[in-house]
Amino acid sequence: MQVLKFGGSSVANAENITRVIKIVRQALTKDKTVVVSSAISGCTDALIAIGKAALAQDSGYRAQIEDLQRRHISLIEELIPRQECEDIKAVCLELFKKLEEICKGVYLLKELSDLSLDHIVSFGELLSTKIISAKLKSMNISHKWKDSRELIKTELLGGKNSVIREVTFRNIKEYFDSNNCQLYILPGFIAMDMMGRTTTLGRGGSDYTASIIAVGAQARRLEIWTDVCGMMTADPRIVPSAKPIRNISYKEALELSHFGAKVVYPPTIQPVVKQGTPIYVKNTFAPEDPGTLIERNPPEGKNKIRxxxxxxxxxxxxxxxxxxxxxxxxxxxxxxxxxxxxxxxxxxxxxxxxxxxxxxxxxxxxxxxxxxxxxxxxxxxxxxxxxxxxxxxxxxxxxxxxxxxxxxxxxxxxxxxxxxxxxxxxxxxxxxxxxxxxxxxxxxxxxxxxxxxxxxxxxxxDNNRRVNLFIAGYGTVAKALVEIIRKQGETIARRCGKEIVICGLGNSKKYVIDKNGIADSFGEKLSQGLENMENNYLNALYGLQMSNSVFVDCTASRSIASAYTDLFRHKYSVVACNKIACSLSQEFYDELFACAKKEGVAFKYETTVCAALPVLATIEQLVNAGDRITGFEAIVSGTLNYLLSNYNGTESFASLVVRAKELGYTEPDPRTDLSGSDVLRKFIIATRQAGIEIEREEIEFSGLVPEELLDPALSPEEFYSKLEAYEPEMKKIYGQAASEGKRLRFTARYAAPEKEGERPVYKVALTGVDAAHPFYAIEGSDNAFAIKSLFYPNGIVIKGAGAGAVQTAGGVLNDILTI
Incomplete structure (x- = not known):
């Protein structure tokens, strides 16, 4: 014999009951079968509400009964052929008549005892199983309907109905031994005390009914049919990546169910343990899925945590x-x-x-x-x-x-x-x-x-740690980052043990968030996202509470940079290629790191200086090892180095700027690059990384061209006209350097004081370098960073591509992977 129990969602409507009967017919080909059913979905709650309304002397309870009656009659009419449904309609109407009589008594007496409530809610299972029985009869499937109350007896212990097992098991054995039928239909949840009064078995009572029947009838298996594919490693509503548990022991299942796993309730498991009856938890809507097998000695998996x-x-x-x-x-x-x-x-x-x-x-x-x-x-x-x-x-x-x-x-x-x-x-x-x-x-x-x-x-x-990314800005760097993760995600997981999941994208206009991850069509989904007004994206992130979350700032926004501390307080690590935050005041810089440390999150910003070149990481490692940076000199603008390494006086500097812009080497407004302000920010960041406190006012700074050329009030045409007019001065500067065997480079330079009382050198400016200088051969848009320290007095030179979307995205990803 086998016992199959179906939950409320499995019998919620005609379509689902048809599924149930298909499963039952398949089961009948293997063995004698007992079907235990819950009330249709929502019925028990509706019956409780009806009882409470009657107690409160709310005459609306009658309308609630009529609504529930209409739902059941409608189910009958949809499920059973018209010429065969009158008998079952009459049965249901009689049950609803009895229900109304009980509720009328509650209404008049203003009393709803536990026994009265038990009697009221018992109608749900009686109705559902009577309807299933009628459907089977209409299909000429031989079976017997049996009232569970005649088999399962209870007594009141500690304020709760407790099954009198000896009497109950004897009743069950005698009934099934004396009947030779292949299929039985029983209502779940309901029982009867020794005085003949209806009682219920509490939360998960239909499962408990099925378990008791399985033990009493000595069934070879118990199947719990529900709307999920067995027990899961966690609640999938909380953890979308939760996995099905294929095999689990009785004791493990008891522990999981005791602490809130609602697929199987603890009372269901307890009766079958001694007999060793296996419990299969299956999905009515995916019957081919193996579900979960609960047994005494399940096979060991590689992960002993269930x-x-x-x-x-x-x-x-x-x-x-x-x-x-x-x-x-x-x-x-x-x-x-x-x-x-x-x-x-x-x-x-x-x-x-x-x-x-x-x-x-x-x-x-x-x-x-x-x-x-x-x-x-x-x-x-x-x-x-x-x-x-x-x-x-x-x-x-x-x-x-x-x-x-x-x-x-x-x-x-x-x-x-x-x-x-x-x-x-x-x-x-x-x-x-x-x-x-x-x-x-x-x-x-x-x-x-x-x-x-x-x-x-x-x-x-493979025990990979999931990292949830929320990206701000969707320009060339962010797009390159998304593409790398999309293409290399599996390789990253295998090599680094981290599963990178992009859960959010936002720009100045729109944002989109998906806790399960945005898998494709990133730009399209962003364009169809929510309005990002007044930091809606950030506010939405603050309410998420997702673990291992990293905010990636691919913007040049001051307001985003100012929000880092709020992100830290909401447990987001931050990876930034936005240079603003780390180049503001020293006080703000210190506050960033103090806040990140206090909140136990990370702040990474390697790409703020030389894209993926490991400049800041090298400085940090030297300082952490007890070294002291005594000086550095750097080319940190690929744009300016491209212009200066290609300028030789034969082509005007202005036309070279136009060409660089067409190639995508400059900002939309080249004045941003020519001002040198970007180099200034990078210099501040690198200097602070070396452990040196510095403010912008302390730096000797001059841009590549005079300030009057950089006036934002100038139109593009006026700007290029003035830049052409500056050509004689550029030729003069170039000629002077060439006559000395030097090449022009725009550098940032720090030198520690050599003697006590001397001031350090902080300088960002155009300079000439000779053939012996490591920057002499730096061509095109490459960057270079030369560091001197106590441990390395002859210097360390780091050089390579210091700009470019792919390179910067690669650096951002490296930062993410170090968290």
Missing amino acids: GISSSNKIALLSMEGSGMVGIPGYSSKLFDTLSKNNINIILITQASSVHTMCIAIDEKDADLAKKASDELFAYEISLGKVDPLRVEKGFSIISLVGDDMKNQSGASGRMFDALGREGINIRAIAQGSSEKNVSAVVKTEFVNDAIRAIHNEFFSP
């Missing part, structure tokens, strides 16, 4: 006091009084000094727990030996579940490290005595973030 679950609406109760030290009995007295008040303890931690004790309970019981505890310890509280019970609400418990957790080396450490990297504070920790779980208590506002972080740690492909 899954992550969570429980919300948790309150922490803290009991502390000097009078507790070395005095036995405080814990047992507290636990005893909580038990007497039917308050379940979910988690316990206690300091080794016995000075403090912390327990977790359901939030709804918190006020009662405090009242009971403070009354119990009133005398000790009055003497100051014990403090009044402290209650804190708004917590969640996250549990990492797997067999033999105590022998899983490093599992707890990895879990806590994953939370620590996200800056998530753990309020309490416990390991289950079953050695199947490690649990941590965190604030509910961080629980989804925490689950994603832990899942990423244990279940990413």
